Amino acid sequence: MSSRKEELLILLKKSPKGLTAQEVADHLNIDRSNASRYLNELSKENQLTRSTGRPVVFSLTSTVSCNQRKKACLSSATEVKEVATPMTFQYLVGNQDSLKVSIQQAKAAILYPPRGLHTLIFGETGTGKSLFAECMYNFARASETISSAAPFVVFNCADYAQNPQLLFGHIFGIKKGAFTGADQDKAGLVAKADGGILFLDEIHRLPPEGQEMLFTFIDKGEYRPLGESSQVHQANVQIIGATTETSDIFLNTFTRRIPMVITLPPLKNRSLDEKFKIVSLFLKQEANRLNRRIIVERDAILAFLLYETIGNIGQVKRDLKLVCAKAFLHYKTSQLDYLSIQQKDLPLNVQKGLLKVKDSDELMSFSSNTSQFLTFEPGYDEPVWSKDPALDMRVYQVIDEQVAKACHESKQLDTLPELNLEKLVTQDVSNYFKTYVTELSKKDIHHDLVKEDYWELANYLLQVAEEKLHREYSDRLRFTFALHLQGSLERIKQGSPITHPDLNKVRRAYKEEFQVAIDLSTYIEDTYHLPIPLDEIGFITMFLALELSDQPDCSTGDMVEVVVMMHGEQVATSMLKTAQELLETSQGVAFDMPLTTDVKEMYDQLKNYVWTRRANLTQGLLLLTDMGSLNTFGNMLYEETGIRTKAISMTSTMIVLESLRMSGMRRSLEDIYQSVQGAFESLIRTELHPQLTKPLKAVIVACFTGEGVAKKLREQIQPIVEKEGIEIIQLQYLEKETFHRHIDELMVTYDLLAIVGTVDVHYQNIPFFSALDMFDSKQLAIFGRIVTEEVPLEQIIEGLKDNLPAVGSVSTLIQLLYQVVTHIQQDLKLMVDPAVTSGILIHLAFLVNQLKEEPVTRDFQNLLSFKKQYRLAFKIIHSQLLLVEKQYQVTFSEDEIAFLVQMFYQSSV
Amino acid sequence: MTKRTIMLVCSAGMSTSLLVTKMQKEAEARGEECDIFAVSASDADNSLKEKDVDVLLLGPQVRFMKAQFEGKLAETNIALGIIDMKDYGMMNGPKVLDQAITLMDQPD
Incomplete structure (x- = not known):
């Protein structure tokens, strides 16, 4: 693009209302016809829009394509608007409220005859003292107290604070010969400000001599420059001093001499409304200067x-600037065509603001009236405060340059500025590897699954490694290694690639092992006549270096900590107590939040608790709260203590019960979170959108490669599921989280009937079958029944509709009971025929209905001895039924529970 | 055609009673004379004594009782079956009636 057109675009950017060709020609000092030509070309390129009607006004197209926008941004980012709408009192946020009195005082100080009153502005750092002084100056000009050409001289006394002599000289001037090197007269600031206003910031830093002289000047309008002994100088200057100092000594000296004292309120004393205006104003300014829309999460x-x-408005602006800079960086490296600011992008100290949400009643109107996101559009005429440090746009330039440089160096834009990405990748790799091996070894896949020659190979290789590395490998490792070799070598045979995500790191970290792995690979190459890629050597290295420390079995060791935090005097405590009593457990902690308590205090309490107990919180923490706003605690806890935390809001006793129960079963944090969240969400969801259309059914087969074992399994189950129109989906299982995510995604489209795989997957209550099961005729038959016989819940609901008058929504009940029945099976470690499961489900549905209508008692024969025999089962089933009891206000008698125990146990397969 | 007696057995006799209603409706519509009723597992023995039952159908959740009933019914002409899960789940009266009739008509 020609530089003329660039210039023209910049010009138009400053003129949001658009310009005519003549105006453009005048501004750029070019011929009108030329201007018109450029404008037309640009509008053909869609960068400009022509107005309809005459004269034609050209303005920037708001929907310029992303690329063009981003290119244009570089120039606009460096371009600071120079158009000066002078900053006056009317633009100050709070001019009718918190600043009203201060402004009245200031106007009085200016207008006071004959030439105004000297003024002292008090205020904490960042409350806007300098800006206020500038407003006073502009008011003085506007009110014609001083001429419009009158000077406004600004000086910060802290600048020369180390050298009182120089400071004095700077303010009052230096006489030639005053000291060595003072070879000519030098006018001071007082002289420069003659006829105008001298603003002395941080006036308390003025040394005693300076103060003395200043007071003389204030009293008499006379002063002596440094080194001047005879002649007295005169100047007509209004002094405005500013200070943060509130000590008595200072006050006494200064306020005695300076008649007008104006105090600016600290930010915390300002109303939310004003704070909102301040924040919005700044964001608008940034949007304007960057000429980009900024969208901010509420x-x-x-x-x-x-x-x-601590720094009041000044700090807010700095923090906002930082956040805008981050957003800008993201904008430059992403496909967004606007700057996006989200809560998670904020510095931690800013995020902590959310802790105070409860405190502010005014906030209610703000939070209820606005949508989730606020948009700040560029393009309006802003008043400019000339000294505003926020005017500095260098940060954006730096980002611009960095991104451009990085782009140049490597084409992969995405990975560049995200320094943490590297960290993340590293973590992923080692995590995946740990999971991989532990889960592999836990699975009692029979040795038959590994071909004999791979066994021998693995054993031989490990023997060599043991000798070279002087260590011993466990049987567990032998097995997983053999399994791994089998998979990898099969892959290599087929010509499929093997990729190690972080080869270099492995090579660096385990030099010795890597060396040995190379030797081993040579052996493999010779024996199998297969080329072993470097990536596979990386994997072998990791096996050799692996310290398979005996990880605690999931049935012992730490549990997930359940923390209940509720508003109200005793709400949390009593809710937890109910749940504990029902479950006969002492797990869990309650934090009561009386409505008078400061939210921040609560957070600190919680944090202290977590911090002192962190050694026991290896399994993470589940935070149950009654308000979404408290969920921000989760993020902050994690950041500040490193304890993995998940938060669930809208907690009810049922949720507490369910969380305690699962935690007691030593389920993982993610598992509990998913399950609890999912269970209660699905209750709501299904009620709102009853899903009566038949979803696609599928069975998942999973293995580490998603190819080898999975393929075999597929062949095995194909005949069973084919005729039922059930799809088989092959999935790769590398890392639990990722795998779970895949499942979640699939669940949108599919009704997942079962998972078959080499690694135990217990997720989302989907029945799991091991690879071995598929080669066992009895298990295979069960699998067949499960995937083909299960009656969809929708049909059960349909069948029972209108026949359970006492329970309200049949759908809700059945969904809940389904959860209950599934959990009972899991907890009892029982696999019950799906036909029986549905039968029990229906039985329970009728039972609940009857208990609500007119409780009848049925006796179970030999209840006591039966109970003795199945004590644990009683407990597990009862604790599951608690959810139903709570929700439907019914009680299951021991006899009824006994019948259930019987049904479950005697029908298990 | 003689009157047939169909007995449904489940844990408490509640869930099957809905099924009974639906089966009766269907039988009426077909013009078949049937006595269909539901009992709980514990009342099953009494009912067997009192009534001349032709067929006994178990709810799927009490299928574990099948062996027990097989013993009791060994010396009788009473047919025994487990209600098909899908029909049970959907409370499909007509189909369960079909199942009962098929069972009765089968030679022992």
Whole structure:
């Protein structure tokens, strides 16, 4: 693009209302016809829009394509608007409220005859003292107290604080010969400000001599420059001093001499409304200067309104600038065509503002009236405060340059500025590897699954490695290694690639092992006549270096900590107590939050608790709260203590029960979170959108490669599922989280009937079958029944509709009972025929209905002895039924539970 | 055609009673004379004594009782079956009636 057109675009950017060709020609000092030609070309390129009607006004097209926008951004980012709408009182946020009195005082100080009153502005750092002084100056000009050409001289006394002599000289001037090197007269600031205003910031830093002289000047309008002994100088200057100092000594000296004292309120004393205006104003300014739309998450704004600042508005602006810079960076490296700011992007101290949400009643109107996101559009005429440090746009330039440089160096834009990505990748790899091996070895896949020659190979290789590395490998490792070799070599045979995600790191970290792995690979190459790629050597290295420390079995060791945190005097405690009593457990902790308690205090309490107990919280922490706002605690806890935390809001006794129960079963944090969240979400969801259309059914076969074993399994089950129109989906199982995510995605489209795989997968209550099961005729038959016989819940609901008058929504009940029945099976470690499961489900549905209508008692024969025999089962089933009891206000008698125990146990396969 | 007696047995006799209603409706519509009723597992023995039952159908959740009933019914002409899960799940009266009739008509 020609530089003229660039210029023209920049010009138009400053003129959001658009310009005519003549105006453009005048501005750029070019011929009108030329201007018109450029404008037309640009509008053909879709960068400009022509107005309809005459004269034609050209303005920037708002929907410029992303690329063009980003290119244009570089120039606009460096371009600071120079158009000066002078900053006056009317633009100050709070001019009718918190600043009203201060402004009245200031106007009085300016207008006071004959030439105004000297003024002292008090205020904490960042409350806007300099800006306020500038407003006073502009008011003085506007009110014609001083001429419009009158000077406004600004000086910060801290600048020369180390050298009182120089400071004095700077303010009052230096007489030639005053000291060595002072070879000519030098006018001071007082002289420069003659006829105008001298603003002395941090006036308390003025040394005693300076103060003395200043007071003389204030009293008499006379002063002596440094080194001047005879002649007295005169100047007509209004002094405005600013200070953060509130000590008595200072006050006494200064306020005695300076008649007008104006105090600016700290940010915390300002209303939320004003804070919101301040934040919005800044964001608008940034949007304007970057000429980009900025979209901000509501919670992010809230945080900015509420967080504690030491530096008041100044700090808010700095923090906002930082956040905008981050957003800008993201914008430059992503496909977004706007800057996006989310709560999670904020610095931690800002995020902490959300803790105070409860405190502010005014906030309610703000949070209820606005949507989830606020948009700040560029293009309006802003008043500019000339000294505003936020005007500095260098940070964006730096980002621009960095991104451009990085782009140049490598084409992979995505990975560049995200420094943490590397860290993340590293973590992923080692995590995956740990999971891989532990889970592999836990699975009692029979040795038959590994071909004899791979066994021999693995044993031989490990023997060599043991000799070279002087260590011993466990049987567990032998087995997993053999399995791994089998998989890898089969892959290599087929010509499929093997990729190690972080080869270099492995090579660096395990030099010795890597060396041995190379030797081993040579042996493999010679024996099998297969080329062993470097990536596979990386994997072998990891096996050799692996310290398979005996990890605690999941039935012992730490549990997930359940923390209940509720508003109200005793709500959390009593809720937890109910759940504990029902489950006969002492697990869990309650934090009561009386409505008078400061949210921040609560957070600190919680944090202290977590911190002192962190050694026992290896399994993470589940935070159950009654309000979504408290869920922000989760993020912060994790960041500040490193304890993995998940938070669930809208907690009810049922959720507490369920969480304690699962934690007691030593389920993992993610598992509990998913399950609890999922269970209660699905209750709501299904009620709102009853899903009566038949979803696609599928069975998942999973193995580490998603190819080898999975393929075999597929062949095995194909005949069973084919005729039922059930799909088989092959999945790769590398890392639990990723695998779970895949499952979640699949569940949108599919009704997943079962998972068959080499690694135990217990997720989302989907029945699991091991690879071995598929080669066992009895197990295979069960599998067949499960995938083909299960009656969809929708049909059961349909069948029972209108026949259970006492329970309300049949759908809700059945969904709940389905959870209950599934959990009972899991907890009892029983696999019950699906036909029986549905039968029990229906039985329970009728039972609940009857208990609600008119409780009848049925006796179970030999209840006591039966109970003795199945004590644990009684407990497990009862604790599951608690959810139903709570929700439907019914009680299951021991006899009824006994019948259930019988049904489950005597029907298990 | 003689009157037939169909007895459904489940744990408490509650869930099957809905099924009974649906089966009766169907039988009426077909013009078949049937006595269909549901009992709980514990009342099953009494009912067997009191009534001249032709067929006994077990709810799927009490299929574990099948062996027990097979013993009791060994010396009788009473047919025994487990209600098909799909029909049970959907409370499909007509189909369960079909199942009962098929069982009765089968030679022992």
